[in-house]
Amino acid sequence: MGTAAGPGNLAGVRHILLVLSGKGGVGKSTISAELALALRHAGKKVGILDVDLCGPSIPRMLRAQGRAVHQCDGGWVPVFVDQEQSISLMSVGFLLENPDEAVVWRGPKKNALIKQFVSDVAWGQLDYLVVDTPPGTSDEHMATVDALRPYSPLGALVVTTPQAVSVGDVRRELTFCRKTGLQVLGVVENMSGFVCPHCAECTNVFSQGGGEELAMLAGVPFLGSVPLDPELCGSLEEGRDFIRDFPKSSAFPALFSIAQKVVSQAPARLS
């Protein structure tokens, strides 16, 4: 197991962002993938590290399922999801023989793999590394934060859906950030409303306003609301070219503005 002494494989990575949420199914993976694409549209070179070991969903979203990870002198070579090789991805999904296989692992084994992901993936030169996490505040999160600490990550985006139950879990995630010394870049509210395709009535399926209220309460920036977009779900589902479809989606403006806010925070921290 590699030690985190030298800058190693993350030496060429300028900024590291974590995407967190206490709650499952709020769209962490979707937001991670979309944020990566939005950053790419802003001309950045982006990597995605998926540390959700029991439920990796990014490979499917980016049509990279079934691809293999190769070994080179520098370590594991991440999978490139586009032809221009501007987005690279690492996920436990690439290490499973069968996509339905369950990773039935307890904490210590998960921690070991995450350490390996941090130390052994040859990312090369990246502007942003987006780290997608599973729900909760447990092994994966502590392992990730511990392993990344020497590289001083830029901070975390905390994703929530508008309803109170979700907001409750996210408050706990904010406490986690505070306790582990991880800066919160801001709160993103996902699935903020659904526009009925029949009558164009916008319904707040999961009530509304929770994200903004939470951000205010916690004294962290609110980065924006991303609407529920069935087109996008469909695109993800059918494995259409999400990368190409994305700029046309109704979620794109929201994501692009979030990406810009993230980018604008980056140099400020460096100076």
Add this chain to the structure above:
Amino acid sequence: MEEVPQGCPGTSSAQAGRGASCQGCPNQRLCASGAGAAPDPAIEEIKEKMKTVKHKILVLSGKGGVGKSTFSAHLAHGLAEDENTQVALLDIDICGPSIPKIMGLEGEQVHQSGSGWSPVFVEDNLGVMSVGFLLSSPDDAVIWRGPKKNGMIKQFLRDVDWGEVDYLIVDTPPGTSDEHLSAVQYLSSTHIDGAVIITTPQEVSLQDVRKEINFCHKVKLPIIGVVENMSGFICPKCKKESQIFPPTTGGAEVMCQNLKIPLLGKVPLDPHIGKSCDKGQSFLIDAPDSPATLAYRSIIQSTCVPESCALLGVNIPFRAIYGSLGSLPLSLEWGQ
């Protein structure tokens, strides 16, 4: 147990105490002696404790946010509507406990009695236990690694004064890791009726749910069936249905056919459900005529079919039916 060394092979592994990573671990000698592989004495104690609990149902899903807690809560509410049925709801989502909020019990505390922790009661016949009751503020995060979470689950099963219970419903976090393994292991010498698996219609969710089904096979946990949640959205204005989460690969129905497991039902997405949960009320009572309520009721009935056998005077204990089929979890076809 605070700090497990990197790459710990696990106390029950053949490599325990012998692996390279075991060098220098204070427990190395203990593990190498094989004492760590001996079954936890708590398993016996839990067996004793669970003698007064008739049925145990686990609510699982590989994916987060698909409605496990909502379903668990409404299964509990639904069963407890019969005042002769004693229901217990245990929330083992240690890092994200949402059951206290959904059951309207936020801010409640657990009390200690001579016979253990007493659950928090919603009704006389509906007791709830969650790590949420042990936290001092809603902002408190439980930042625990696996071993500590396992200890908590052990305590919930062994040290809570559950009393005479007809149904113990266990709500779990997403995934296939510590909490799930622990719950199944600690209950291994008792009889678990089985797992209800929750999914949403889209492939991204089904993909994780297949992993969960695989997990059930690996740990030999019978599957009672699958519930498809958020299947279709009925616009409150024009009453037309649309698919927010499109079942592009056929949804749970096709998956259940392929894997030969029963589909217990589909619950449509009703914005009212989330509101009831936020307020901590039973949606079944709040909106008795909603299609979602009807779906829930029919699912609750098929989850607990043998109970209705008993009501009809057909005296077949649940345990007898399930026990004999326990080793063939795939052949159970309730309600089909």
